[in-house]
Amino acid sequence: MPVPLLPDLVVTGATVVSHDGRREQDIAVRDGKVLAVGDGLATDGVPTVDATGLLVLPGLVDMHVHLREPGMTEKEDFASGTRAAAAGGVTTVADMPNTSPPVATAERYRQKLDLVSSKAYVDFGLYGMIDHDNDGEIAGMAELGALGFKLFMGQTTGDNRCPNDAAIFRGLEAAAAAGLVVGVHAENDHLLRMFGDRLRACGRTDPRAHLEGRPAFVEVEAVTRIITMATESGTKLHIHHLSTAAGLRRVMALRAEGHQVSVETLIAHLFLDDSAYDIHGNLVKLNPPIRPAADVAALWNGIARGDVDIIATDHAPHTAEEQGEPDVWKAYGGFIGVETMLPLLLTAAAEGTLTVEDIVRLCAYRPAQRWSISGKGQLTPGYDADFVLVDPTAQTTLDAAALHSKHNVTPYHGRSLTGSVVATYLRGQLVYEKGEIIGGPGGRQVRPVREISSAAV
Numbered sequence: 094m095p096v097p098l099l100p101d102l103v104v105t106g107a108t109v110v111s112h113d114g115r116r117e118q119d120i121a122v123r124d125g126k127v128l129a130v131g132d133g134l135a136t137d138g139v140p141t142v143d144a145t146g147l148l149v150l151p152g153l154v155d156m157h158v159h160l161r162e163p164g165m166t167e168k169e170d171f172a173s174g175t176r177a178a179a180a181g182g183v184t185t186v187a188d189m190p191n192t193s194p195p196v197a198t199a200e201r202y203r204q205k206l207d208l209v210s211s212k213a214y215v216d217f218g219l220y221g222m223i224d225h226d227n228d229g230e231i232a233g234m235a236e237l238g239a240l241g242f243k244l245f246m247g248q249t250t251g252d253n254r255c256p257n258d259a260a261i262f263r264g265l266e267a268a269a270a271a272g273l274v275v276g277v278h279a280e281n282d283h284l285l286r287m288f289g290d291r292l293r294a295c296g297r298t299d300p301r302a303h304l305e306g307r308p309a310f311v312e313v314e315a316v317t318r319i320i321t322m323a324t325e326s327g328t329k330l331h332i333h334h335l336s337t338a339a340g341l342r343r344v345m346a347l348r349a350e351g352h353q354v355s356v357e358t359l360i361a362h363l364f365l366d367d368s369a370y371d372i373h374g375n376l377v378k379l380n381p382p383i384r385p386a387a388d389v390a391a392l393w394n395g396i397a398r399g400d401v402d403i404i405a406t407d408h409a410p411h412t413a414e415e416q417g418e419p420d421v422w423k424a425y426g427g428f429i430g431v432e433t434m435l436p437l438l439l440t441a442a443a444e445g446t447l448t449v450e451d452i453v454r455l456c457a458y459r460p461a462q463r464w465s466i467s468g469k470g471q472l473t474p475g476y477d478a479d480f481v482l483v484d485p486t487a488q489t490t491l492d493a494a495a496l497h498s499k500h501n502v503t504p505y506h507g508r509s510l511t512g513s514v515v516a517t518y519l520r521g522q523l524v525y526e527k528g529e530i531i532g533g534p535g536g537r538q539v540r541p542v543r544e545i546s547s548a549a550v
């Protein structure tokens with residue numbers, strides 16, 4: 094009989110929630126990985142965390158954040174953004190490439206990786222960008238560990254030139270050859286610009302003009318076009334921040350024809366509707382926009398039916414001054430969210446809108462599976478010991494001042510919450526506990542396993 098390995102940490106008494114169920118079990122950790130999950134794992138002389146009455150979830154994997162480094166660090170940087178993630182129970186973030194300069198070449202990818210690697214408080218992946226003429230750079234970025242590629246079909250922060258359909262198709266082919274997922278911002282750029290010009294010509298500068306300038310069919314058209322092309326090129330396709338009932342209906346119709354695509358919804362599109370413009374003004378400007386309540390209901394129904402694969406934050410910080418801009422055309426899109434995702438979802442779970450198992454599936458298990466990130470998204474022996482201790486009954490009020498981003502302006506300030514993050518562990522190390530960040534930046538780059546073809550769409 095081999096001598097069983099001693100753990101270096103044991104969590105006892107908690108209810109361990111996975112994507113497909115929950116059980117009261119102990120978790121033993123050794124060398125940053127889950128050693129065992131089971132009963133009676135507490136061992137003399139081994140540090141023990143008594144988590145009686147708490148839930149233990151796999152650390153969340155947020156596939157959509159903008160940490161603004163390099164080039165926009167007045168808004169956020171890798172240290173502040175990943176501290177916010179740790180405080181929100183998010184142990185892996187996937188950072189978008191529309192920084193300044195944008196990450197559209199292998200050289201820029203390497204520069205960004207060198208710049209941010211020592212600053213991360215949680216694990217991170219970096220996306221590359223598909224731009225109007227960089228299909229020759231895709232393989233090089235993949236070699237450096239690109240988690241996947243982001244394609245902006247519609248204009249957003251950074252005002253990167255949107256590729257035409259031929260450039261898109263070449264980018265899709267290159268990503269397919271690299272075995273990586275392409276995630277898309279699916280709105281038709283030409284139509285967005287035309288509707289924006291019309292509204293400006295009418296003298297509109299109010300927050301709702303942004304919604305009126307981005308009607309649902311603009312998303313439907315782009316979704317249809319990109320799914321059609323991705324099937325033809327054999328590319329693993331993911332739709333970021335799908336925002337409309339009509340968009341989701343079109344995805345389901347195309348899936349019924351055999352097209353394979355994963356779908357993400359954002360916390361903001363689930364927890365805010367267009368009444369937010371009257372309360373928060375341009376703070377809630379978002380691309381795609383915050384939609385009417387009927388769209389919000391359709392997205393929740395899509396989650397309940399299992400049609401939506403992933404929930405993400407689109408954590409998109411701007412300075413407090415920028416967030417107060419009154420002219421909708423000058424205002425930036427997006428706001429922070431990586432720290433508030435889990436408390437908001439736990440509150441929805443307490444209200445019966447979804448289950449905590451659903452949260453684990455949508456925010457940890459499926460993201461890790463879809464992007465082939467090994468060792469994440471589950472608390473199974475051999476997996477990274479990334480986990481969150483959650484008090485599911487704690488009653489609090491969301492306080493923007495307590496958040497860890499550089500600028501803590503959030504439309505969720507003052508919301509009543511049921512459920513809070515007590516502590517976050519990254520590869521067995523305590524990184525956050527009761528309001529405080531513990532220790533220094535120990536996050537590492539995560540790379541996708543490119544041999545694994547995506548079994549799960």
Ligand SMILES: [Zn+2]
Nearest residue numbers: 157189407409
């Ligand atoms: Zn985004």
